Amino acid sequence: MSSTEFLIQGIIKAFELIINLNPYIFSITGVSIKVSGTATILATLTAIPLAFALAFLDFRGKQALITLVNTGMGLPPVFVGLFIFVMLVPAGPFGLLNMIFTPEAMIIAQYILVTPIITGISLAAIKAVPKPIIETVYTLGGSTKDAVIATLMEARFGIITAILAGLGRALAEVGAILIVGGNIAYTGSVGGIGEGASYTRTLTTAITSETSKGDISTSIALGIILISLNLSVNLLATFFQGRD
Amino acid sequence: MQELFRIENLCMAFGEKEVLRNINLTIRRGEIFALIGPSGAGKTTLLRILNLFEKPTRGNLKFNGLANEGEINNIRRRMSLLFQTPAIFKASVFDNVAYGLRVRGIDKMTIENKVKSALNIVGLEGKEAQKARTLSAGEAQRMAFARAIVYDPELLLLDEPTANLDPANVAKIEEVIKRIRSERGTTIVIATHNIPQVRRIADRVGILLNGELIEVNTKEGIFMAPEDARSEAFLKGEMIY
Ligand SMILES: Nc1ncnc2c1ncn2[C@@H]1O[C@H](COP(=O)(O)OP(=O)(O)OP(=O)(O)O)[C@@H](O)[C@H]1O
Ligand SMILES: [Mg+2]
Numbered sequence: 001m002s003s004t005e006f007l008i009q010g011i012i013k014a015f016e017l018i019i020n021l022n023p024y025i026f027s028i029t030g031v032s033i034k035v036s037g038t039a040t041i042l043a044t045l046t047a048i049p050l051a052f053a054l055a056f057l058d059f060r061g062k063q064a065l066i067t068l069v070n071t072g073m074g075l076p077p078v079f080v081g082l083f084i085f086v087m088l089v090p091a092g093p094f095g096l097l098n099m100i101f102t103p104e105a106m107i108i109a110q111y112i113l114v115t116p117i118i119t120g121i122s123l124a125a126i127k128a129v130p131k132p133i134i135e136t137v138y139t140l141g142g143s144t145k146d147a148v149i150a151t152l153m154e155a156r157f158g159i160i161t162a163i164l165a166g167l168g169r170a171l172a173e174v175g176a177i178l179i180v181g182g183n184i185a186y187t188g189s190v191g192g193i194g195e196g197a198s199y200t201r202t203l204t205t206a207i208t209s210e211t212s213k214g215d216i217s218t219s220i221a222l223g224i225i226l227i228s229l230n231l232s233v234n235l236l237a238t239f240f241q242g243r244d
Numbered sequence: 245m246q247e248l249f250r251i252e253n254l255c256m257a258f259g260e261k262e263v264l265r266n267i268n269l270t271i272r273r274g275e276i277f278a279l280i281g282p283s284g285a286g287k288t289t290l291l292r293i294l295n296l297f298e299k300p301t302r303g304n305l306k307f308n309g310l311a312n313e314g315e316i317n318n319i320r321r322r323m324s325l326l327f328q329t330p331a332i333f334k335a336s337v338f339d340n341v342a343y344g345l346r347v348r349g350i351d352k353m354t355i356e357n358k359v360k361s362a363l364n365i366v367g368l369e370g371k372e373a374q375k376a377r378t379l380s381a382g383e384a385q386r387m388a389f390a391r392a393i394v395y396d397p398e399l400l401l402l403d404e405p406t407a408n409l410d411p412a413n414v415a416k417i418e419e420v421i422k423r424i425r426s427e428r429g430t431t432i433v434i435a436t437h438n439i440p441q442v443r444r445i446a447d448r449v450g451i452l453l454n455g456e457l458i459e460v461n462t463k464e465g466i467f468m469a470p471e472d473a474r475s476e477a478f479l480k481g482e483m484i485y
Contacts, residue, residue: 132331139295140344140391141321154334 006216013217014224024185025218027197028206029225035103035177035202036170039110040118044163046111047118051159052148054119055126069123072116077109081179084109088180101182103200109176114166121165125158126151157240164237171229174204183209203229246273248399248431249294254303256289256455263289264455267303271399271433276425278442278463279435281452282478287435288328290452291401294433295325307399321348323399328407328435330388337363337379337387338372344395362390365420382413389417393424400424402434406441418445439479443467451475 017025053059054066086092088100099105129151137147152159183205186196198206203226210219249271256264264286271277279287292298293305296316307319324344333340341362345355363369366386371379379387385405392400402421406414422445424430436442442449442463450460451472459472470476 130331132327132329133333135297136327136331136333137343137347138297138320139325139327140347141317141395142343142347143317146347150333 010217010220014221017218017221018224022221023197024195025221025225028185028201028203028222029229031103031198031200032171032202032204032226032229035106035181036110036167036173039107039114039170040163040167042107042111043114043118043166047115047162047166048122048159050115051119051122051126052151054123055151056144056148066123069116069119072112073120075113075116077113077173077175078179080109080112081176084112084176084180100180101184101200103181105180106177106200106202109180110170110173113173113176114170117169118162118166121162122155122159125155125162128158129154157243160240161237164233164240168230168233168237171226171233172204174202174208177202178205178208181205247271248273248308250304250306251294252304252306254293254305255301256286256293256298257301262455264293264300267457269450269457269460271431272448273431274425274429275447276421276432276434276445278446278449279433279452280437280439280442280449280478283437285452286455287452288403291325291403291433291435294399295323295401296320297325322397323401324392324395324397325401326388326392326403326405328403330385332376332379332384332388335376336372337368337374337376340376340387341391341394343391348395350395358394359390362394363387365393365423366390367416382409385409385413386416389420393430396428396430398431400430400432402432404435404437406436406438414441421445439481451478453478 050065050069054062054069084105085100087094088097088105089095090100099108133150133154134147137150142150177200181200181202183201184199185201186199188196201209203222207219207222207226210216210222247270251267251269251271254264254267255262267290279290281287289298293300296305296319307322333343338359341359342355345358350358359372360369363371366389368383368386368390371383371387376384376387385408389405405421406417409417418441421432421434425432434446446463448460448462449466451458451466451474453474459466459470459475461471461475465471466475467479470479
């Protein structure tokens with residue numbers, strides 16, 4: 001078999017797997033969406049108030065926090081994975097929680113990765129709201145709370161973009177969740193390929209293991225789904241940027 | 245006439261730079277007071293201090309006899325400052341104009357009526373649903389004007405409200421200024437470079453030069469018999485600055 005044929009066969013089989021709603025592949029996709037989606041929601045709940053606090057309040061340690069956020073935006077995922085791993089292994093400080101190699105551990109890792117990204121991009125969007133807008137709120141009789149709401153309205157598309165950037169990053173991430181999640185699927189095959197349904201196996205971690213096992217068509221199928229998800233997130237982000 | 249706002253020994257500096265020097269001025273209830281002076285004289289700074297945006301370096305402010313300590317927002321809610329370059333919310337014309345009413349917790353029906361009448365006054369009826377940022381410059385200025393008067397402020401501070409407008413829009417705004425003073429008794433302080441405008445609408449005039457209020461006089465007084473030689477030079481356009 002030539003290498004082109006090999007590739008074409010791989011792609012054809014990949015589409016078959018997707019069209020037939022292969023249970024193994026769909027359980028993996030489900031775990032990806034659940035882990036990255038939950039991490040992004042939790043990160044958003046932290047990041048937006050944090051960004052507003054950094055923009056509106058003066059407090060001790062604010063500069064240090066901004067530095068932390070900026071550093072966090074470029075944090076290497078494997079480092080975060082290693083850190084959470086050390087915390088959660090049975091001998092570690094939080095070993096009693098029994099959380100290593102669970103979806104929850106993966107959510108924590110991605111939460112740590114994504115929170116600074118959403119905070120940083122939101123803060124930039126908030127700071128881009130012209131000062132006269134805020135002053136107009138005050139001169140028309142508004143309170144600081146009204147100023148925060150008005151800023152949220154002005155920066156809304158930028159903030160949505162920040163959240164989508166965080167989600168995109170989480171979906172594409174592999175280093176951290178591989179270490180703390182362990183890429184686990186249940187034993188027993190579902191749908192004729194691979195192992196059983198996914199427990200902590202995501203699109204990205206499955207691609208690494210399927211590829212090293214030599215199951216190229218499964219990898220390609222997973223890759224197509226991953227790219228489609230990321231593309232949708234990016235298209236959505238572009239749409240909201242266009243609204244500005 | 246009754247006094248509305250008293251300014252005593254007011255000084256303002258930004259760092260080393262002294263922008264206002266020892267200003268004493270009483271704004272009377274129901275008057276149209278024109279604050280004139282060359283660019284950089286400190287007109288905007290003074291208006292911002294009156295709106296309690298900027299805390300003066302020194303001096304006393306008394307609005308209705310009240311010192312402003314501790315209740316900035318309550319006092320500010322009784323006035324309105326129209327910026328030299330109005331900022332427009334990313335929202336409809338209606339939502340922009342309704343803003344001051346909403347933050348005061350006014351009910352929906354009243355808001356509808358007040359917004360409608362404010363838009364009517366500035367000649368923007370029927371534009372409620374338009375995105376405010378798509379208005380022309382003259383329309384945007386008039387919308388900002390409607391937004392500033394919609395909640396019936398006792399004191400309206402106008403910072404060069406007609407600086408970038410064509411004659412038709414200028415006439416419209418001047419007519420509105422006179423109308424809300426006569427219909428609602430609103431006190432108005434207007435900063436302007438435009439001397440003919442002062443002749444058309446002002447009751448009294450203050451001339452600000454390099455941060456000093458060199459003369460406060462009635463309109464008649466300042467044009468017919470100015471007390472300060474520099475006033476005369478400025479009003480005749482002979483002053484080089
Ligand atoms: N926040 C600030 N920091 C430093 N200097 C300032 C600040 N605000 C105003 N100034 C200075 O104060 C002086 C007076 O400015 P102001 O805006 O009050 O003048 P103006 O009379 O309104 O002028 P114009 O007619 O051009 O609007 C100017 O020299 C300006 O550079
Ligand atoms: Mg000015």
